[in-house]
Amino acid sequence: MTEKQIDLKDLKEMIAAGDGKTLFLDVRSAEECYTAFVPGFVNIPTAELGKNEQALARFDRFVVLCASGMRAKQAASNLEQLFPGKDVVVLKGGLNLVAQGAEKDLHRAGRILPVQQQMQIGAGSMIILATLAGTLLHPAAYLLAGGIGFGLLYAGWTGRCSVSRMLAHMPWNKNLPARASSFVRQNMALS
Numbered sequence: 001m002t003e004k005q006i007d008l009k010d011l012k013e014m015i016a017a018g019d020g021k022t023l024f025l026d027v028r029s030a031e032e033c034y035t036a037f038v039p040g041f042v043n044i045p046t047a048e049l050g051k052n053e054q055a056l057a058r059f060d061r062f063v064v065l066c067a068s069g070m071r072a073k074q075a076a077s078n079l080e081q082l083f084p085g086k087d088v089v090v091l092k093g094g095l096n097l098v099a100q101g102a103e104k105d106l107h108r109a110g111r112i113l114p115v116q117q118q119m120q121i122g123a124g125s126m127i128i129l130a131t132l133a134g135t136l137l138h139p140a141a142y143l144l145a146g147g148i149g150f151g152l153l154y155a156g157w158t159g160r161c162s163v164s165r166m167l168a169h170m171p172w173n174k175n176l177p178a179r180a181s182s183f184v185r186q187n188m189a190l191s
Contacts, residue, residue, distance in 0.1 A: 004076075005092040006063065014063060015040045021060040027075040028066050028095070031115060036095065041065055046075040053082055061087040069094040119164045123148055 006014070014022060026033060026041040033043045044052055046066075056062075062079050066072040072090045079088045091097065127148050133141035155161035 004087075004089040005069075006089050007092050008097055011063065011091055022063060023056065023059040023061070024063045024065070025075065026065050026095075027071050032067065038065065038095070046071050046078065049075060049078050050082065057083065059086070061089070063089050063091065065091045066094050068096050115164050115167045118167050119161060122163070122167075123152055 024041040026043045027046045064072040076088045130145035
């Protein structure tokens with residue numbers, strides 16, 4: 001694992017220099033990037049680094065960021081294995097450091113909750129309402145609560161959730177910042 005780390009001051013200088021050979025990577029999930037991101041960073045979750053090897057190969061240096069620094073260290077290790085001899089550094093303290101040390105440098109997408117959290121709030125609310133309706137109106141409403149519970153169980157078991165997919169296409173969820181978009185779109189724009 002890499003021991004090379006930079007602080008916020010060095011990061012700002014590197015971004016300002018903009019040499020074109022340094023790629024600033026945010027290895028958090030795309031959903032995490034909905035809430036906050038650092039301009040200039042491209043989002044590629046750690047698990048997807050190998051899938052983008054050819055596009056990543058054109059860069060000489062990688063600056064890696066995650067929420068606290070742990071995933072960034074893992075991603076840096078993966079990058080060092082993929083590209084021996086290339087410079088890989090981790091932002092010390094991750095996004096938490098940026099949030100504490102330079103709130104003005106942190107861009108927030110607004111009050112949009114991650115899709116998974118939106119789904120959890122919606123499903124929980126529907127179960128509570130169905131349970132109340134079953135108690136106060138008619139026992140058949142309990143079937144709705146059971147159906148929602150079954151849907152959650154199926155989503156957890158298979159990793160597929162049709163409600164989350166539907167929510168992801170809602171207008172309020174289409175505001176993912178351009179700097180936090182998928183690497184493929186960013187790479188095409190950088191080419």
